[in-house]
Amino acid sequence: MSRWLSLYAVAAYAFLHLPLAVLAVFSFNSSRVTAWESFSFTWYRAAFTDPQLSEATVNSFLIGAAATILATAIGTLCAYALWKRGSLPITSTLYLSMVTPEIVLGIALLALYQWMFRYLGLQLGLHTVILAHVMFCTAYVVTVVAARLRSIDASLEEAALDLGATDWQAFHRVTLPQLVPAIVSAALLVFITSFDDFVITSLVAGVDSETLPMVIYAMARKGFNPAVNAISTMIVLGLGVLILLSSRLERKP
Amino acid sequence: MNRRLFLMGLAGLAGCTRNTTARLNVFNWSEYVAPETIPGFEREFNVRVRYGVYESAEEMLARLMSGNSGWDVVFPPNYFIQPMVQLGLLASLDHSQLDHLNTLDPRFRKPHWDPDLRYGIPYMWGATGILHQSNIQPPFHAWADLWAPRVRNRITMLDDPSEVLGASLKSLGFSLNSQNPAELARAKDHAALQKPLLRAYVNEIVRDQLVAGELMAAQVWRSTAMRAIESAGPRLTFVYPREGYPLYADSIAVLKESKRRTIAHAFINYLTRPKVAARVSEVKLESTCNALARALLPATLRDHPVLYPDDATLDRGEWFAPLSGEAQKLRDRLWTEIKSS
Amino acid sequence: MNRLRFWCLAPATTLLAVLFLVPILIIAAYSLLSRGPYGGVMPPWTLENYTRLADPLYLSILWRTSLYSLAATAVCLLAGFPLAWFISRSGPRKSLFLALVIVPFWTSFLVRTYAWMFLLRDTGLINSTLQSLGLIHQPLPLLYTPFAVIVGLVYGYLPFMILPIYATLEKLDPSLLEASADLGARPITTMFQIVIPLARPGMLAGGVLVFISCLGAYLTPDLLGGGKTIMIGNLVQNQFTAARDWPFGAALSLLLMAVVMAMLMPVLRREKDGLL
Numbered sequence: 013m014s015r016w017l018s019l020y021a022v023a024a025y026a027f028l029h030l031p032l033a034v035l036a037v038f039s040f041n042s043s044r045v046t047a048w049e050s051f052s053f054t055w056y057r058a059a060f061t062d063p064q065l066s067e068a069t070v071n072s073f074l075i076g077a078a079a080t081i082l083a084t085a086i087g088t089l090c091a092y093a094l095w096k097r098g099s100l101p102i103t104s105t106l107y108l109s110m111v112t113p114e115i116v117l118g119i120a121l122l123a124l125y126q127w128m129f130r131y132l133g134l135q136l137g138l139h140t141v142i143l144a145h146v147m148f149c150t151a152y153v154v155t156v157v158a159a160r161l162r163s164i165d166a167s168l169e170e171a172a173l174d175l176g177a178t179d180w181q182a183f184h185r186v187t188l189p190q191l192v193p194a195i196v197s198a199a200l201l202v203f204i205t206s207f208d209d210f211v212i213t214s215l216v217a218g219v220d221s222e223t224l225p226m227v228i229y230a231m232a233r234k235g236f237n238p239a240v241n242a243i244s245t246m247i248v249l250g251l252g253v254l255i256l257l258s259s260r261l262e263r264k265p
Numbered sequence: 266m267n268r269r270l271f272l273m274g275l276a277g278l279a280g281c282t283r284n285t286t287a288r289l290n291v292f293n294w295s296e297y298v299a300p301e302t303i304p305g306f307e308r309e310f311n312v313r314v315r316y317g318v319y320e321s322a323e324e325m326l327a328r329l330m331s332g333n334s335g336w337d338v339v340f341p342p343n344y345f346i347q348p349m350v351q352l353g354l355l356a357s358l359d360h361s362q363l364d365h366l367n368t369l370d371p372r373f374r375k376p377h378w379d380p381d382l383r384y385g386i387p388y389m390w391g392a393t394g395i396l397h398q399s400n401i402q403p404p405f406h407a408w409a410d411l412w413a414p415r416v417r418n419r420i421t422m423l424d425d426p427s428e429v430l431g432a433s434l435k436s437l438g439f440s441l442n443s444q445n446p447a448e449l450a451r452a453k454d455h456a457a458l459q460k461p462l463l464r465a466y467v468n469e470i471v472r473d474q475l476v477a478g479e480l481m482a483a484q485v486w487r488s489t490a491m492r493a494i495e496s497a498g499p500r501l502t503f504v505y506p507r508e509g510y511p512l513y514a515d516s517i518a519v520l521k522e523s524k525r526r527t528i529a530h531a532f533i534n535y536l537t538r539p540k541v542a543a544r545v546s547e548v549k550l551e552s553t554c555n556a557l558a559r560a561l562l563p564a565t566l567r568d569h570p571v572l573y574p575d576d577a578t579l580d581r582g583e584w585f586a587p588l589s590g591e592a593q594k595l596r597d598r599l600w601t602e603i604k605s606s
Numbered sequence: 607m608n609r610l611r612f613w614c615l616a617p618a619t620t621l622l623a624v625l626f627l628v629p630i631l632i633i634a635a636y637s638l639l640s641r642g643p644y645g646g647v648m649p650p651w652t653l654e655n656y657t658r659l660a661d662p663l664y665l666s667i668l669w670r671t672s673l674y675s676l677a678a679t680a681v682c683l684l685a686g687f688p689l690a691w692f693i694s695r696s697g698p699r700k701s702l703f704l705a706l707v708i709v710p711f712w713t714s715f716l717v718r719t720y721a722w723m724f725l726l727r728d729t730g731l732i733n734s735t736l737q738s739l740g741l742i743h744q745p746l747p748l749l750y751t752p753f754a755v756i757v758g759l760v761y762g763y764l765p766f767m768i769l770p771i772y773a774t775l776e777k778l779d780p781s782l783l784e785a786s787a788d789l790g791a792r793p794i795t796t797m798f799q800i801v802i803p804l805a806r807p808g809m810l811a812g813g814v815l816v817f818i819s820c821l822g823a824y825l826t827p828d829l830l831g832g833g834k835t836i837m838i839g840n841l842v843q844n845q846f847t848a849a850r851d852w853p854f855g856a857a858l859s860l861l862l863m864a865v866v867m868a869m870l871m872p873v874l875r876r877e878k879d880g881l882l
Binding site: 014017018020021024025027028029030031032034035038047085086087089090092093094096097099102105106107108109111112113114115116117119120121123124127143144146147150154159179180183204207208210225228229232236240241244247248251252255256 | 609610611612613614615617618619621622625626627628629630632633636685688689691692695703705706707708709710711712713714715716717718720721722724725729731761764773793818822824839842843846852855856859862863866867870
């Protein structure tokens, strides 16, 4: 491989990682101002002892986990059905849901919830956030799983059917196992998207559903806050471990 | 992990956040109480408080508008009180449950936006002005100084249409709340004239840049200014512009949808206790509407010339007021024109 | 078969119908109503929100948004292609290099944008490094410029370009490259005659993804551009917040969605399978 290309890659990775590395370094700065003073864990302590932050973290994980399970299941089934026979209305609706600006989705969902709930006597809360996340994440799952399905040989299922398997058995025993890597990466994508969403979440969140990005947003708006750097550093490290594990999983045949 | 076990764990986690004690849901600006305010109330009244935050009054209104949001107590700015009353969102307060109304500063006992304090008890008040480097000569006195050629590329204005148009209107001698198309058009031209001099339209983030000395001056909310002065000391000076400036106050209000009115009143009562209010004001560096609370503050804050300016300065201020739909529409168009000029 | 297909589709269609189509219909209805005095909507029905869209002011914002997005997409393509090529040629460590592209994107978008403010400001890392090296004496105005907006957009959406290109490059048959070399083609010729034409679908998909994401951006122009320019995303956002003009915001959103769909359609038609 040419040396120039490697050099370029180093520069490109520096571009991608340097800004965050700087943030991470400054999360260990003892001072709030942007000049370096001395090494300290002050901001990590601040982040850990803030009750609002820990509650928001629990909420974010709950929402992320629930949205991941639901969206992955719904999206995978949908991709499988579309692979069997395409459907233009469903495909275009999925596209549309991906390209709609977040603020519009947020306002539209808020309007829907407010209308429905007025008659049902319900309130905004964790469930409304989870439903919203499932909605905008399903299209991503369909995209990822469909890409994998396209490289799968359909004659395998036909063979299974010829040998007397039911439709469900053919799906469950033959096709689904081949989809596992795609489903894992789709689930990861959903979790990350859900975990990071601010715009839609902040609009449909209710009394008990403040999420981590909402707290981070409130803190970051006030200026550079090393506690925000500390939280971000921990999130990147935590999710980094997660993806390393999942890429191990994927490499297995 | 076993799938069922995992789901059970999830359910368990969800269960942790439920609690059997009484509760109160408070919807407020972020960090608008002292760290010990809420825990103190929870201990004393054996109540669990849910403190949720909004980043703008508009966001707050959008989420409350349907009347089934689940929140009990909210902190609307003065110019949102009448609109919210008209939308049927605010409950009438029961003054017999409020013990500390006589501690209010006389200026807030009969505010023009809610003369009988029927819908909200004034909490803290703020203003908008100019924060500048103290060593700049000649110093800044007026909004008009932010139009002088010397400031080129070294000032910022707030990213907020009513603030930018407000400063423009004030420096032209008009009211902050003008709804007159001709005046507004002149204010827009004036603001567009200033735009090439500006570094940016930014809000609270400007604090770091002023403290670091990157900027000469900025239009700022007073709370931002106080935070900046807290870290930079006398290097920065806040001025109330000569032509007049915006004033605003946040009130504590109870939502009509709330089914926990009694405990909500207890919460207002708690926040208006001079000791509690003083602590909030001290930590948040904002001016309290509570005269007794002010008296309890450390002397440096109690007589702080920026937090509690003299009467002559105060008289120059003008309260933000609600605007008609037509005026809002026009102002938004003008703001878009300024932004894309 | 049809029964299984039906039950597989049922959850997704219900979800999309109730939580996407109905809300979008509500927005469409909003766009035909009048502005409520405090936000929200009220009668009478009107087309005014659509006639307002033809105003040169709003068209110029749409035009500027397209220019910025196009610039950011071009930079992403130029910067992303070599990196995708590098990853696809990097043998066993491929998945590590790929993960390194994705990792930065787990930090919240807001925090990533703040990271750039931290680097670009007058006393930021870039200016202070240049100054201590004696290369400049006055800090360069980097933050709050169109340059900063483009950097922010590129940083925000670069993986959207890299991943699809990588996907097509990875499928490239290595024997094609060997054959080309054996026939005496220089690497650069192979690149332009063979690799780039074959990577076209990935480049197209990446380009569309980046361009669409840029069209809807609003935090970047606000924070890195210092609010001195507005893109269509800011305009939409502003209608639902400060301006409290939901009907006009709804009309603008539908316009934005129509523009995006119009751009997507030719690409979808060209790619037989589409992205799905």
